[in-house]
Amino acid sequence: MSENIQIQSQAPLRELPEPTLRRLPWYLAYVGLLKERGVDYVSSTQISKEINVDASMIAKDLSFLNIKGKTRIGYEVAVLEHELQDFLGFKRGHNAVMIGVGSLGASLIQDSGLVNYGLRIVAGFDINPDVVDTDICGVPIYDMNRFAQLIPSLKADIGIIAVPIHVAQEVCDIMVDAGIKALWNFTPFRITAPEDIVITNTSIYAHLAVMYNRLGLKNSLES
Ligand SMILES: NC(=O)c1ccc[n+]([C@@H]2O[C@H](COP(=O)([O-])OP(=O)(O)OC[C@H]3O[C@@H](n4cnc5c(N)ncnc54)[C@H](O)[C@@H]3O)[C@@H](O)[C@H]2O)c1
Known part of the structure; x- marks a missing residue:
């Protein structure tokens, strides 16, 4: 990634x-x-x-x-x-919340490997009534409008953003206001936050352009 x-x-x-x-x-x-x-x-x-x-x-x-x-x-x-x-810090154990429990968010919650890297996803938040009040592998999914209310009891200082691009900044602001200290942003939107917030942007797609370019160059050299 x-x-x-x-x-x-x-x-x-x-x-x-x-x-x-x-x-x-x-x-x-x-x-x-x-x-x-x-x-x-x-x-x-x-x-x-x-x-x-x-x-x-x-x-x-x-x-x-x-x-x-x-x-x-x-x-x-x-x-x-x-x-x-x-x-x-992989041994320490950090609590995180997932914002947006669609295709990507749900898969990350199901990824048992993250725990080996010290990341425990303790809850998900979404606006879709089909997923709100369900759970994924025992991780409860709550309505996004309960975020500020629930975050103190969840003891999470990391928020993972897996929402559509047009609401990325909006959910970022909600998380920062609720006291989240670090944001792992999976959307392609470059979110902004106050200086004391740690932001990590991750994209599995970013390397594709490099790979396609190198592959194209290799193919053109071979033909
Ligand atoms: N970084 C990567 O490598 C990578 C890979 C896949 C997807 N993505 C990005 O991740 C994001 C999610 O992709 P996806 O395929 O899971 O989309 P998706 O449509 O399957 O899921 C998005 C979820 O966000 C929820 N949502 C919408 N508005 C919300 C809000 N205001 N608050 C809380 N939840 C809200 C939706 O109800 C939905 O469940 C997109 O921005 C996509 O571009 C990034």
Whole structure:
């Protein structure tokens, strides 16, 4: 997925370069594989060969973590996995609410994988009477007009936006007014919010243009 993170506030944690934050989950995924295979130690050179990122860059990225590699042996796999999960916040558990429970919102609620990344969707909100007062995998779906009333008891500080583009800003404003601190925006609309709100834009479609362009170039070179 293409991501565009506007960390507009100085986070209480140390603010890391965005490219580093994008690469750390790659290392985590690879280290998880190594752990499954029973590997005890891994060096940045080994990680580099597998995931095609320069070894010195990996060492630099990992220097942000509270972990030291051993000369010639590398990092202890179990410790590295734990430190990465901890550092990335995947172990902490964040409550989120889904706004718009249509095709995309419902699938994200059903995605059991998000919990592994520390995201618990505790409720959905929609205006469609067909989905309001139902549940998806045990996650209750409420009427959007109850948002401000329910949000304190849900203890969610993240709002996921999966509504039609023309209401994206409107739901963004409602969430900010209700105290939501971070917005994960799946709509193609560039929402705006006060400076202390963290906005992350994600699109699975954004890479398609690049892929089509490269594919077209490749085909034209081959023909
Ligand atoms: N980022 C991505 O990769 C990606 C992928 C798919 C869809 N999208 C975007 O996500 C959004 C949703 O797509 P979809 O296919 O799920 O659409 P959808 O029509 O299936 O679902 C939209 C839902 O939003 C609800 N809704 C409408 N107005 C609302 C409001 N004011 N408050 C609360 N809920 C409201 C609708 O009732 C509906 O259930 C669109 O903006 C689409 O462009 C993004």
